[in-house]
Amino acid sequence: xPTSPTPDxxxxxxxxxxxxxxxxxxxPRFTPAQAVLEAERCxxxxxxxxxxxxxxxxxxxxxxxxxxxxxLRGAAHAILDTNPLGGMCARVCPxxxxxxxxxxxxxxxxxxxxxxxxxxxxxxxxxxxxxxxxFTRAASTGRKVAIVGAGPAGxxxxxxxxxxxxxxxxxxxxxxxxxxxxxxLAAYKTPDHFAQREIRWLLAIGGIAIRxxxxxxxxxxxxxxxxxxxxxxxxxxxxxxxxLGVPGEDLVGVQDAxxxxxxxRQTDDLTTLPVGRRVIVIGGGMTAxxxxxxxxxxxxxxxxxxxxxxxxxxxxxxxxxxxAQTHGVNIxxxxxxxxxxxxxxxxxxxxxxxxxxxxxLTPTGEEEAMQADMVFKAIGQDLGNPVMAAAGLKLEGxxxxxxxxxxxxxxxxxxxxxxxxxxxxLTVQAVEHGKLSARSxxxxxxxx
Numbered sequence: 001x002p003t004s005p006t007p008d009x010x011x012x013x014x015x016x017x018x019x020x021x022x023x024x025x026x027x028p029r030f031t032p033a034q035a036v037l038e039a040e041r042c043x044x045x046x047x048x049x050x051x052x053x054x055x056x057x058x059x060x061x062x063x064x065x066x067x068x069x070x071x072l073r074g075a076a077h078a079i080l081d082t083n084p085l086g087g088m089c090a091r092v093c094p095x096x097x098x099x100x101x102x103x104x105x106x107x108x109x110x111x112x113x114x115x116x117x118x119x120x121x122x123x124x125x126x127x128x129x130x131x132x133x134x135f136t137r138a139a140s141t142g143r144k145v146a147i148v149g150a151g152p153a154g155x156x157x158x159x160x161x162x163x164x165x166x167x168x169x170x171x172x173x174x175x176x177x178x179x180x181x182x183x184x185l186a187a188y189k190t191p192d193h194f195a196q197r198e199i200r201w202l203l204a205i206g207g208i209a210i211r212x213x214x215x216x217x218x219x220x221x222x223x224x225x226x227x228x229x230x231x232x233x234x235x236x237x238x239x240x241x242x243x244l245g246v247p248g249e250d251l252v253g254v255q256d257a258x259x260x261x262x263x264x265r266q267t268d269d270l271t272t273l274p275v276g277r278r279v280i281v282i283g284g285g286m287t288a289x290x291x292x293x294x295x296x297x298x299x300x301x302x303x304x305x306x307x308x309x310x311x312x313x314x315x316x317x318x319x320x321x322x323x324a325q326t327h328g329v330n331i332x333x334x335x336x337x338x339x340x341x342x343x344x345x346x347x348x349x350x351x352x353x354x355x356x357x358x359x360x361l362t363p364t365g366e367e368e369a370m371q372a373d374m375v376f377k378a379i380g381q382d383l384g385n386p387v388m389a390a391a392g393l394k395l396e397g398x399x400x401x402x403x404x405x406x407x408x409x410x411x412x413x414x415x416x417x418x419x420x421x422x423x424x425x426l427t428v429q430a431v432e433h434g435k436l437s438a439r440s441x442x443x444x445x446x447x448x
Contacts, residue, residue: 007345007373008277013299019270022297026188035121039068042113049102055432056083064118076126077134079119084159085152087198088181089428090120092189094317137207138165143445146229148216151179152427153235153417156434162207164442173215179237183262186290219391231441234415240384248340257291257378276373278302280349282337283378284314291376292329303329304370308336308354346375383419396421406437
């Protein structure tokens with residue numbers, strides 16, 4: 001494979017005006033008239049399948065009917081009472097795989113009601129209103145709960161506990177709260193600092209304090225939290241990205257896709273962010289798509305997303321895959337990396353073509369090489385924290401094992417979100433984990 005003697009990685013491939021246009025909101029909001037017309041398409045089904053398909057079980061027909069009636073505040077209440085991060089979920093949930101997939105309008109018109117966009121319409125209207133607060137705290141219980149991780153699971157747990165009258169302290173390693181909502185999603189999905197605006201709304205209920213820059217690094221820390229607080233919820237997400245395990249993985253220009261996305265999310269002037277002219281993203285999930293599309297938006301000329309299995313096995317939804325292709329990303333299937341090529345800096349990747357033999361991935365003997373100035377790894381993450389096992393927590397598949405309510409094998413300790421074994425690894429699933437754990441904690445602390 002011919003290689004480039006000097007990597008073509010630089011900032012400023014597009015102008016500031018182009019950046020603003022390319023990273024603008026990917027899903028324009030409904031106008032009031034559009035929202036009413038879309039809401040009137042809903043059949044308000046009894047025992048609605050859309051509500052069952054939602055991991056947080058929002059009463060979808062109820063909030064949509066209120067939109068049709070012009071009662072946006074009531075619609076937002078129906079959403080946020082069940083899902084306190086309903087605004088973010090409306091933006092990033094794969095609704096085409098959840099509530100909208102089972103909408104009965106699919107059968108009649110081959111087009112579901114736009115549930116996600118209607119949900120966003122209602123929540124945004126509330127957030128921008130003079131009185132955005134809907135909920136108040138119950139009388140103080142005098143109990144204190146510690147939460148490690150201020151991502152979706154931790155925030156949902158905190159808000160639910162605060163509503164029930166408990167005092168909560170969120171401990172988070174990052175400078176800002178939000179977890180993947182702040183650091184791990186494509187910028188065009190949540191522009192205008194929505195993650196932080198939603199957090200400010202959530203904290204306004206009171207009773208929730210945040211300690212940033214705090215990382216769980218020892219069993220002693222965990223033991224201290226268990227001693228000093230009446231309950232502990234672990235929602236720290238996943239800290240480590242899986243390695244490819246191939247030669248050249250540590251070359252300059254090879255990095256984790258999640259780190260690239262986090263850096264992009266925290267960069268105010270995107271014209272200062274370097275990107276390669278030729279980019280390869282290895283993986284098949286939403287993170288891979290976000291890294292690939294944003295590389296293209298930053299001005300990369302050739303962007304290739306490479307996955308070792310077929311399109312049906314990709315965890316990125318069909319809509320996400322189509323979004324990538326619409327933005328000029330080339331998607332390749334049945335290719336597994338065997339070597340990252342370069343001298344000092346990456347210059348390409350060698351792949352082995354795969355096929356299924358008796359259900360197992362097997363190389364065909366054919367190989368393919370692609371040139372690259374940057375390579376992003378997006379092949380999944382794991383807990384990556386030895387403290388969990390050292391503290392005696394039961395693990396399943398390198399994640400924390402819990403019961404249905406999130407309680408672990410350690411007394412007084414719950415867990416939820418991506419660090420918990422099982423689940424869909426979605427924001428909305430993490431919210432449900434946090435909410436259920438909060439209710440379980442409340443029941444145990446109060447005997448209710």
